[in-house]
Amino acid sequence: MTKVAKRQFSVYLPPDLVRRVKHASVEADESLSAFVERVLEEYLRQRGSTSEERA
Numbered sequence: 001m002t003k004v005a006k007r008q009f010s011v012y013l014p015p016d017l018v019r020r021v022k023h024a025s026v027e028a029d030e031s032l033s034a035f036v037e038r039v040l041e042e043y044l045r046q047r048g049s050t051s052e053e054r055a
Contacts, residue, residue, distance in 0.1 A: 006033075 013021075025035035 021036065022032060025032045028035055030038065
């Protein structure tokens with residue numbers, strides 16, 4: 001499996017949302033980063049976002 005380079009970035013979210021996302025990642029048995037990546041990819045896929053728009 002090819003490893004994709006990752007970048008760190010900061011976002012500011014309400015504390016309650018952070019808590020809920022952390023709990024959801026635990027329930028999904030995923031790291032927080034993997035969970036957020038998957039959820040964002042699913043959202044963008046549903047919107048029909050292309051890889052060029054994401055670059």
